Structure formats: structure tokens, C-alpha cells
Amino acid sequence: MxxxxxxxxxxxxxxxxxxxxFDPQGSQVTSYFPQVADGGSASQHWITSLTFVNPNATLSVTGTVNFYANNGSALALDFGAGPVTSFPIAIPPQGTVVFTTIGAPESVAIGWAVATSNLPVQGVVQYRYSVNGVPQQGVSALATEASALFRSPASSTTGVAIANPSLSALGVKIAALDPSGVTVTSNTVTLGPLGHGSFTLSQVLTGLPANFRGTVIVSTTAPNTYAVAWTLSTDLGVLASYPPSALNWPxxxxxxxxxxxxxxxxxxxxxxxxxxxxxxxxxxxxxxxxxxxxxxxxxxxxxxxxxxxxxxxxxxxxxxxxxxxxxxxxxxxxxxxxxxxxxxxxxxxxxxxxxxxxxxxxxxxxxxxxxxxxxxxxxxxxxxxxxxxxxxxxxxxxxxxxxxxxxxxxxxxxxxxxxxxxxxxxxxxxxxxxxxxxxxx
Ligand SMILES: [Zn+2]
Missing domain, CATH: 3.30.2010.10 (Metalloproteases ("zincins"), catalytic domain)
Incomplete structure (x- = not known):
């Protein structure tokens, strides 16, 4: 030769x-938003915003956002130009794009979103709800990564959203650990392909004491399977975000x-x-x-x-x-x-x-x-x-x-x-x- x-x-x-x-934290080519909520009655009316930032100084980003309902089917949301189940994104160098739902559905639409892009983007989701037209509370979170294991502080009222990014059924174990690290109770949830679920910890873990406080671990039940998960504090009736709970390396x-x-x-x-x-x-x-x-x-x-x-x-x-x-x-x-x-x-x-x-x-x-x-x-x-x-x-x-x-x-x-x-x-x-x-x- x-x-x-x-x-x-x-x-x-x-x-x-x-x-x-170096990429800022939360910057990914596949950005998962484990929860979106849109619409609902006047007594609790939700809107969701997705913000994408291109941290690159010279290269433009192109990508796509897809929305899925709890059963994994496409979820249509209205961002002001009629209901869509997906849309393209294009972001100039160091630019920002924001998409906000208009809250059209009379009963709240729940699901999750996946954004894919040619370069890492920083994604942030914001949820806000209003009562009789008066804004009440909002909370924001970074897009998360898919992971085999998530760990977060928790109480019995902590909100948990989980999603399945794969096209196969996914087993997800949810376990509550007390401050000594001892498992109080656990339950396994099965999500269909691209499926999603959201609940409070006491809803998914029957028998969890109302005064429980400790940590929640969300883990997949089979090797080489990955979930998307997010937790939200609702202590004292106030929404407060927790940091991204995916355990990174390895x-x-x-x-x-x-x-x-x-x-x-x-x-x-x-x-x-x-x-x-x-x-x-x-x-x-x-x-x-x-x-x-x-x-x-x-x-x-x-x-x-x-x-x-x-x-x-x-x-x-x-x-x-x-x-x-x-x-x-x-x-x-x-x-x-x-x-x-x-x-x-x-x-x-x-x-x-x-x-x-x-x-x-x-x-x-x-x-x-x-x-x-x-x-x-x-x-x-x-x-x-x-x-x-x-x-x-x-x-x-x-x-x-x-x-x-x-x-x-x-x-x-x-x-x-x-x-x-x-x-x-x-x-x-x-x-x-x-x-x-x-x-x-
Ligand atoms: Zn070689």
C-alpha cells in the first residue's frame, strides 16, 4: 500500500x-421537556413557553420540536398560528426564539416535548397559570437529558413528570427514601412508546405518609433504557422548581x-x-x-x-x-x-x-x-x-x-x-x- x-x-x-x-449547562442536541400544560378552565388556566438559545457565536441552529400526549400520540398545541404537533426552529448565532401556547383548550392539555437540533441549544420551559384571568404562579426549568436515574428532594406533594423517549415500552421505578436513606415505599409505572405521566408523589405511592420528606429516585427497570423525569415542589401550595435531577456521568x-x-x-x-x-x-x-x-x-x-x-x-x-x-x-x-x-x-x-x-x-x-x-x-x-x-x-x-x-x-x-x-x-x-x-x- x-x-x-x-x-x-x-x-x-x-x-x-x-x-x-464550552457549552452552558442544559445545552443539548436532544432537549427533553418532561411536561407541557396548556389551557383549562378559568379557575386554573395554564400556558407553557419554550425558549431556545443558540450559544454558538458563529453557527446557526436548525431543529424541530415535537409534542406528545400521555399515550405517546402526537399532541396538538396552538402557539398562535393554529394547532400543531411539531414545528421547526431556526436560531441565528447567539440568538433566541420563544414559543408560547395561547391556552386554547377548555380542558387542560397535558403532555411533553422533545427538541432536536444540529448543534447544542439551551432550552428553558416556563409554566404559568392564572385564575379568572389573573396570573398566579409560574415556574421554569432547564431542558433535561434522558437518563437511567434521577434523584431529587421530595415531599408527599412533590409533582413528578416522567416520559419515555423510546419506541418501546418502558418500566420506571419510583421510590421514596426517608432522610436516613431507607426506602419508605416504591412503585413501578409502565409507559408506552413516547408515553408520559404526571402525578404527585402520594398519588403514585399509595401509603406514603402525608408528612413524608426525603428524596425520590426515578430509575428505569431494564438495562440500557432511559427515561425523562422532572420534579416540582408544591410545598405550601407554592410552585418551586428543583434543579435538573438527571444523574450525569456515567x-x-x-x-x-x-x-x-x-x-x-x-x-x-x-x-x-x-x-x-x-x-x-x-x-x-x-x-x-x-x-x-x-x-x-x-x-x-x-x-x-x-x-x-x-x-x-x-x-x-x-x-x-x-x-x-x-x-x-x-x-x-x-x-x-x-x-x-x-x-x-x-x-x-x-x-x-x-x-x-x-x-x-x-x-x-x-x-x-x-x-x-x-x-x-x-x-x-x-x-x-x-x-x-x-x-x-x-x-x-x-x-x-x-x-x-x-x-x-x-x-x-x-x-x-x-x-x-x-x-x-x-x-x-x-x-x-x-x-x-x-x-x-
Ligand atoms: Zn483508526
Whole structure:
């Protein structure tokens, strides 16, 4: 196999260079709103507002919002232009869009909403109710992530909303724990595909003492299933929001992977002729740690076990996904850019795409070191899976150690490229401001 010589693509403008940034909390590509309420009688009349903010300084957001009723069917709501079950959103860089229901239904319409977008957006939902036309109370909450586990402060009157983001039936266990951490009582609720339910804790947990105070845990009953949940304090008859209760790492790996993927893919698509955007496949199989790119299927596969190996760092995840995207770019562009070795070249893409998406390229060293650590144990990793030994023909050592040995040089090379110099400088000034002056970033 003949490799093309290293080609530094001068003039490759990193369109997102100045927008490298970290996402604000609550910023997701799939934003779940576990409760919407609209209309009702004059004695308790509800409206719901959805606000979306695009935190990106240079890129526009496009997306879609869908509404579902308790039974999972499409829910029509009127935002002023007639009832709709979904609508598109388009948000300019750093822009905001707000959608507010008009409260048309005579009996209150209850359900939930899912917003999907090409880039992470910050989503906020507000609920307000009025009595005989006089506004009474309102509460707002951040869009939540899907998770296998939620935990929130609770009393017997705490409101709980749950939803099923999947197309299969979902079992959800709701448990009340007293201040000593002892389970007082629990119940299991089954939601149909895209189904939803909302209730007070005492409604779903019969026998819960009226003076109960402690925590509520909402968890899915089967492995690799995810729910959407939200809690609302109604103590003393006053609505008050609780913070998002989804437990993040390592519970919501799917959302983490897809968020990092969207950002890295966005940088790749803005700078390389990818054609049809590759599809991400997240594989929950239990087995040897792996990720790979299929250029024939135009897919990047990442196994959950790979995400779990590097699960404490989205920067390491960005490097791995960028590496696999690099293989797609190698095929699309018909050559190598950073190295005459396929794997090291893909590592160059991993560093560059992670940097462009606002992640720390030093995560490349972290990911390779963890893979090297695991690769001496065949029960963890297939030693030959990325074939660098075959490519080099001579290297008897772990391919990950070999790549780890040159990753800092690769980082220096990436930052020497004219199109990356400003970004490396900005990243160093803001994130690594105490590094030695001669560090590349
Ligand atoms: Zn590779």
C-alpha cells in the first residue's frame, strides 16, 4: 500500500475557530421537556413557553420540536398560528426564539416535548397559570437529558413528570427514601412508546405518609433504557422548581456521546468535503473495547465500553470520535494529511477536530494512554484491532503506546498549521493560561 506524502492543506479555514467554547449547562442536541400544560378552565388556566438559545457565536441552529400526549400520540398545541404537533426552529448565532401556547383548550392539555437540533441549544420551559384571568404562579426549568436515574428532594406533594423517549415500552421505578436513606415505599409505572405521566408523589405511592420528606429516585427497570423525569415542589401550595435531577456521568452516556459527536461532526463538515454526513452508531454490546469507522456504510461506530473507558472526559471522547471521522475524511479526500501512517493521520484529525469543537486536545493523550493500559489485556481489547502493527510492519509493541509516543509531536504539528495557530493561541490563553510560554497550546 502506497501512502501519499504528507500534505498540509494551506488555506483550510477553520470556520468554527473563533467559536470554540464550552457549552452552558442544559445545552443539548436532544432537549427533553418532561411536561407541557396548556389551557383549562378559568379557575386554573395554564400556558407553557419554550425558549431556545443558540450559544454558538458563529453557527446557526436548525431543529424541530415535537409534542406528545400521555399515550405517546402526537399532541396538538396552538402557539398562535393554529394547532400543531411539531414545528421547526431556526436560531441565528447567539440568538433566541420563544414559543408560547395561547391556552386554547377548555380542558387542560397535558403532555411533553422533545427538541432536536444540529448543534447544542439551551432550552428553558416556563409554566404559568392564572385564575379568572389573573396570573398566579409560574415556574421554569432547564431542558433535561434522558437518563437511567434521577434523584431529587421530595415531599408527599412533590409533582413528578416522567416520559419515555423510546419506541418501546418502558418500566420506571419510583421510590421514596426517608432522610436516613431507607426506602419508605416504591412503585413501578409502565409507559408506552413516547408515553408520559404526571402525578404527585402520594398519588403514585399509595401509603406514603402525608408528612413524608426525603428524596425520590426515578430509575428505569431494564438495562440500557432511559427515561425523562422532572420534579416540582408544591410545598405550601407554592410552585418551586428543583434543579435538573438527571444523574450525569456515567448514567447518561448516550446524550454525552451524541452531544460530542454533533460538535465534532459540525467542525468536520464545515472544513472537509464529507458529502452526506456520516451516521453515528452507539453499540451497547458487552465485549472487547472498540470504536471504528465504516467508510462503505459512512458510519462511525462507538461501543459503550469505549465511552465507559474514557467516560470522565468529553475531550477524550471528542478525540476518539474525531479519529474515526478522520478515517471517513481520509477516504473522502483520497489521501492523508498529518502522517504517512493511517492511524497517526487519523489521530491528527482527532486532535484538530476536538480543538475546533472546543475540547482539550490533550485528551488525545488521555484516551491513548487508557487504551494502552487496557491493550495488554486481550479480555479488554483485541490487540490488533486498529492494525497499526500491520501498517508499520515492524512494530512489535502496543500500537497505542506507539501512537502515544508521538501524540505531543502531532499536537505541535497541528498547532503549527497556519489555519490552527489563532485557535491554539486562544485555547492556550483561556484554558491553559498557566502553561509554559513555549507550549503549543
Ligand atoms: Zn483508526
Amino acid at each position: 502506497v501512502f501519499k506524502p504528507i500534505v498540509l492543506v494551506a488555506g483550510l479555514a477553520f470556520a468554527t475557530a473563533v467559536s470554540a467554547q 448514567i447518561s452516556q448516550y446524550e454525552r456521546i451524541s452531544k460530542v459527536w454533533q460538535k465534532v461532526l459540525g467542525v468536520a463538515a464545515a472544513n472537509y468535503p464529507l458529502g452526506t454526513a456520516p451516521r453515528l452508531v452507539i453499540d451497547p454490546s458487552v465485549g472487547q473495547i472498540n470504536s471504528f469507522a465504516s467508510t462503505s456504510l459512512n458510519e462511525v461506530h462507538i461501543f459503550m465500553n469505549m465511552a465507559e473507558l474514557i467516560s470522565d472526559s468529553e475531550s477524550e471522547l471528542a478525540f476518539v470520535l474525531g479519529h474515526e471521522l478522520g478515517h471517513i475524511i481520509q477516504t473522502a479526500s483520497g489521501g492523508l494529511q498529518f502522517s504517512s501512517n493511517t492511524e497517526r493521520d487519523a489521530d491528527g484529525y482527532g486532535l484538530q477536530l476536538a480543538l475546533g469543537a472546543g475540547y482539550d486536545p490533550y485528551g488525545g493523550g488521555g484516551a491513548l494512554a487508557k487504551l494502552a493500559m487496557a491493550s495488554s489485556t486481550p479480555t479488554l481489547i483485541n490487540p490488533g484491532f486498529d492494525n497499526i502493527q500491520a501498517n508499520l510492519g515492524t512494530d512489535p509493541h502496543s500500537s497505542f503506546l506507539d501512537r502515544l509516543g508521538v501524540i505531543f509531536q502531532s499536537l505541535q504539528s497541528v498547532c503549527l498549521l497556519p489555519q490552527n495557530q489563532a485557535l491554539c493561541g486562544m485555547y492556550k490563553a483561556t484554558v491553559h493560561s498557566h502553561f509554559p510560554l513555549n507550549a503549543p497550546l
